[in-house]
Amino acid sequence: MTSVLVTKRIWPDAIDLLRRSVDEVEYVETDDGIGAEELLTRSRGKQAIVSQLTDKFTAAVLDQLAGIRIISNVAVGFDNIDVPAAVARGILVTNTPDVLTDTTADFAWTLLMAAARRVVEGHAYVHSGQWRKWAVDLLVGQDIHHRTLGIFGLGRIGQAVARRARGFSMRVLYHDVQEIDNDLGAEFVDKETLLRESDFVSVHVPLSDATRKLIGEPELRLMKPTAILVNTSRGPVVDEAAVARALRERWIAYAGLDVFEREPQVHPDLLALENVVLAPHIASASIETRRKMSMMAAENAIAGLQGRRPPNLVQV
Numbered sequence: 001m002t003s004v005l006v007t008k009r010i011w012p013d014a015i016d017l018l019r020r021s022v023d024e025v026e027y028v029e030t031d032d033g034i035g036a037e038e039l040l041t042r043s044r045g046k047q048a049i050v051s052q053l054t055d056k057f058t059a060a061v062l063d064q065l066a067g068i069r070i071i072s073n074v075a076v077g078f079d080n081i082d083v084p085a086a087v088a089r090g091i092l093v094t095n096t097p098d099v100l101t102d103t104t105a106d107f108a109w110t111l112l113m114a115a116a117r118r119v120v121e122g123h124a125y126v127h128s129g130q131w132r133k134w135a136v137d138l139l140v141g142q143d144i145h146h147r148t149l150g151i152f153g154l155g156r157i158g159q160a161v162a163r164r165a166r167g168f169s170m171r172v173l174y175h176d177v178q179e180i181d182n183d184l185g186a187e188f189v190d191k192e193t194l195l196r197e198s199d200f201v202s203v204h205v206p207l208s209d210a211t212r213k214l215i216g217e218p219e220l221r222l223m224k225p226t227a228i229l230v231n232t233s234r235g236p237v238v239d240e241a242a243v244a245r246a247l248r249e250r251w252i253a254y255a256g257l258d259v260f261e262r263e264p265q266v267h268p269d270l271l272a273l274e275n276v277v278l279a280p281h282i283a284s285a286s287i288e289t290r291r292k293m294s295m296m297a298a299e300n301a302i303a304g305l306q307g308r309r310p311p312n313l314v315q316v
């Protein structure tokens with residue numbers, strides 16, 4: 001008998017697929033998710049878990065998941081799971097790559113453009129009835145075209161962001177752990193050069209010990225006072241308190257942030273600023289993509305339960 005726990009609400013089609021393929025589906029059909037204790041209780045007797053980035057699988061939690069063969073994360077990121085510890089315990093971990101690449105890149109650009117052209121400030125201005133007349137310098141922002149975009153992490157999403165920059169005739173710089181062969185005209189530079197020369201800095205690295213606080217006070221101080229920082233990767237890659245200070249004291253001009261260090265909490269100083277666009281971790285949130293991510297996670301779990309190699313096995 002096969003049995004799966006789905007820890008949080010996913011797309012209905014994915015639940016239908018699981019129900020057609022697995023003997024028992026325990027579905028926690030809420031957006032609240034479950035805490036560590038409930039996760040352990042509900043996992044008893046299951047062989048698979050369809051999880052989300054809010055479920056934390058530390059080595060200590062994994063130790064207590066007797067019988068679990070696969071954890072299928074509905075996300076491309078898997079920093080919520082101690083993958084080496086899972087592998088050591090014979091648990092497969094899967095994620096949902098590719099299907100969200102373009103959607104996430106679109107959203108990085110959404111934040112970049114909203115910040116550069118002050119769209120949120122403009123919306124608030126019109127909405128509050130302050131708009132009385134056209135003025136030559138009303139909410140003037142920055143040009144995007146022909147300027148320099150710096151990308152941290154030229155993986156799938158970073159490349160999709162770089163590809164979009166071609167339409168704006170931009171110079172594209174990137175930094176990564178190594179030079180990556182690309183046909184996007186993206187130029188490999190060291191971290192300092194990227195920070196010093198970019199008008200827009202967009203972060204696309206996975207969260208790991210090596211990337212935690214990749215952008216902190218020293219990095220922000222290297223950036224241009226006109227620069228815009230965009231983060232759609234993971235909150236802890238950027239030091240939120242340092243970004244708030246940099247924005248307040250104008251070491252940089254603007255930021256567009258979709259991810260935060262302690263979601264759903266946002267640093268209170270950021271909430272008080274006008275030169276930041278904030279979004280609630282929605283970079284992959286298009287209808288089509290969230291459905292595909294859910295389906296992919298269901299397919300991964302089913303493959304694992306049926307003893308097949310899941311299509312999107314995470315290997316570290």
Ligand code: DGY
Pocket residue numbers: 053074075076077078100233283284
């Ligand atoms: C991911 O997939 O890792 C995102 O953060 C949620 O889409």
